[in-house]
Amino acid sequence: MGFDPHEPQQQRMLAAALKSARVNVGELWLKYFSLGGEVGEYEVEAYLQGLLSLPVLQRDLLAMAANELIDKFPQGHAPYSDELGSPDGESPRKEPGSGSQQRPESED
Amino acid sequence: MARKLPLDELSTVIARIQGLLLTEEKVDRAVRLLARAIKDSVSGATGAGVSILDSRGRRTSSASTDEVVTRADALQYDLGQGPCLTAWAMEETVIVRDVVTDPRWPDWTDVVRDMPIRSVVSTPLIAEQECIGALKIYSDRADAFGDEAARVLELFAAPAATLLANIQASEAPHRISEALAESLHSRDLVNRACGILMQRHSLTVDMALAELMRRARRQNSTLGQISADIVAGIPAALE
CATH class of the missing domain: 1.10.10.10 (Winged helix-like DNA-binding domain superfamily/Winged helix DNA-binding domain)
Structure with missing residues (x-):
């Protein structure tokens, strides 16, 4: 994976959320594409299997696509990059956007 | 800034759509080939047929190896009774050892009595828990088919149903x-x-x-x- 230490965790939790909500890669990709996603279904599949690293914006967009798809399954929440502990030890946030003052970094 | 869009996937989606838009001609051809394969595989069969039905039991597509099968089959749907309709409705294989003595479909046996049809096996085509039609074999001899023939027909039914269900999905x-x-x-x-x-x-x-x-x-x-x-x-x- 890439240099972001949280990428593997974000990827695993997304994969777990999709699995528990029974959302397949094709459905996820179409939703992600409809939100402006830029990588192909093949790459998304490789990312979900931990074989490919994606830029943080694309990862967060995939998390958002998953969360919009599995809205009815609260247990299936896929985390955004800023919800996972930062490298300097900040504690992870539990809820999407709760009290988030932090502006997402510009990526790529 | 030149950004690469995931257009490959888009073309795949479009190809999938086009692939599903099979013409009626292709369905009929697939069904016809299937009927012929069944006839050749079941010993003692003098004819075979395939009917695809909609959710209300109306025939949407069918094929038979012989004119006799076509007529006997059409009569079932006209009369609203017969072994294939029963197989479809009950979702189980129906064996008719002798059309002349079988009491289950009096109107149908009445009209096929003079045709070279004595025994029939019909099995439902079930794809994803939905019955989409029936396969049938006919013989001009009584007692031509037993459990063995029924089993062969059932072996055909499972993959055939899966394939035909995909061809069928017009919506x-x-x-x-x-x-x-x-x-x-x-x-x-x-x-x-x-x-x-x-x-x-x-x-x-x-x-x-x-x-x-x-x-x-x-x-x-x-x-x-x-x-x-x-x-x-x-x-x-x-x-």
């Missing part, structure tokens, strides 16, 4: 096109909203998208809704 392309159109519309909307934010706040496209996502999460809304508000010029969305 599927429409549903997929709708999903694709919706998805393209949503993507346009998000991109327009990004453009507005880029111009307004001097952002890069990635920054604009990240900003949209931040707003969607903060307002517990969807990216599509946030984008729609911005594009519609709703003042709160433009702050």
